[in-house]
Amino acid sequence: MSEWIAFAKMNGLGNEILVADMRGQEGRIAPEAARALAARPETHFDQIMAIHNPKVTGTDAFIRILNADGTDAGTCGNGTRCVVSALAAETGKKTFTFQTISGLLNAQEREDGLISVDMGMPRFAWNEIPLAEPFADTRCIELQIGPIDAPVLHSPSVASMGNPHAIFWVKEDVWSYELDRFGPVLENHPLFPERANITIARVTSPSSMDIRTWERGAGLTRACGSASCAAAVSGARTGRTGRSVAITVPAGGELLIDWRADDHVVMTGPAEWEWSGRLDPATGDYRRDEADAAEAS
Numbered sequence: 001m002s003e004w005i006a007f008a009k010m011n012g013l014g015n016e017i018l019v020a021d022m023r024g025q026e027g028r029i030a031p032e033a034a035r036a037l038a039a040r041p042e043t044h045f046d047q048i049m050a051i052h053n054p055k056v057t058g059t060d061a062f063i064r065i066l067n068a069d070g071t072d073a074g075t076c077g078n079g080t081r082c083v084v085s086a087l088a089a090e091t092g093k094k095t096f097t098f099q100t101i102s103g104l105l106n107a108q109e110r111e112d113g114l115i116s117v118d119m120g121m122p123r124f125a126w127n128e129i130p131l132a133e134p135f136a137d138t139r140c141i142e143l144q145i146g147p148i149d150a151p152v153l154h155s156p157s158v159a160s161m162g163n164p165h166a167i168f169w170v171k172e173d174v175w176s177y178e179l180d181r182f183g184p185v186l187e188n189h190p191l192f193p194e195r196a197n198i199t200i201a202r203v204t205s206p207s208s209m210d211i212r213t214w215e216r217g218a219g220l221t222r223a224c225g226s227a228s229c230a231a232a233v234s235g236a237r238t239g240r241t242g243r244s245v246a247i248t249v250p251a252g253g254e255l256l257i258d259w260r261a262d263d264h265v266v267m268t269g270p271a272e273w274e275w276s277g278r279l280d281p282a283t284g285d286y287r288r289d290e291a292d293a294a295e296a297s
């Protein structure tokens with residue numbers, strides 16, 4: 001039997017996150033445990049951010065990110081803000097460096113309580129995203145869905161933010177597209193050998209856009225940080241926007257994305273704690289702290 005660990009149910013602008021404290025533990029959260037937690041309404045999540053002991057000097061922690069289907073995600077911007085919020089509350093520190101399977105992430109809690117995460121540099125080469133076949137220009141690739149002569153979604157921009165993204169530019173309200181129907185088909189399209197996060201984006205001004213995302217391994221989510229970054233850099237790359245963009249996510253709030261002159265993409269937004277508990281990393285059994293307290297009294 002594995003040792004139960006502390007976790008917090010949080011959200012990053014509506015992106016459902018479990019922050020799990022695996023520091024001092026040998027193993028990892030089992031994919032089956034993740035799937036069991038995702039299947040229950042109370043612990044349903046889009047990503048688990050598992051905080052492990054640092055593996056590299058100079059970093060605060062190694063973060064393993066799991067999707068709701070138990071697969072690993074290379075990066076999760078909204079989840080990283082939740083980790084910063086939890087560790088800042090615990091330690092009083094304001095700046096952090098994390099290691100993930102996709103590389104290092106620097107993040108800080110600002111004076112105003114919002115959290116900024118340096119999501120690193122975007123990558124645009126077809127084999128870095130990756131795509132299954134060469135495209136010289138990834139600002140607009142050949143891919144469409146819907147009737148052949150009147151496609152509903154077509155010609156996306158593609159980018160990697162440490163994970164693969166396709167951004168479909170749309171003219172109408174983002175809520176008028178059946179992303180729940182097209183999302184799974186596009187996520188698993190043969191053009192994406194590692195699957196992809198699928199976003200529809202409507203530019204509303206040179207510095208703003210509305211997006212909705214079908215996330216690889218998680219489905220429709222109320223916000224996706226790395227997709228917001230991918231949409232902002234793709235907007236700038238295609239001349240649709242400037243390099244500082246406010247992204248309105250399905251949950252209703254905004255993420256501020258700044259593609260800096262040094263090529264790093266900085267994402268700023270809130271993180272919110274909801275409740276805490278303990279869970280079994282092998283099975284996904286869990287208990288809320290309040291339930292423990294009620295039983296003890």
Ligand SMILES: N[C@H](CCC[C@H](N)C(=O)O)C(=O)O
Pocket residue numbers: 015046047067072073074075076077078079163164197215216217218221223224225226227
């Ligand atoms: N929600 C996350 C992204 C999760 C990406 C994940 N679905 C994958 O690439 O497998 C975010 O805020 O950046």
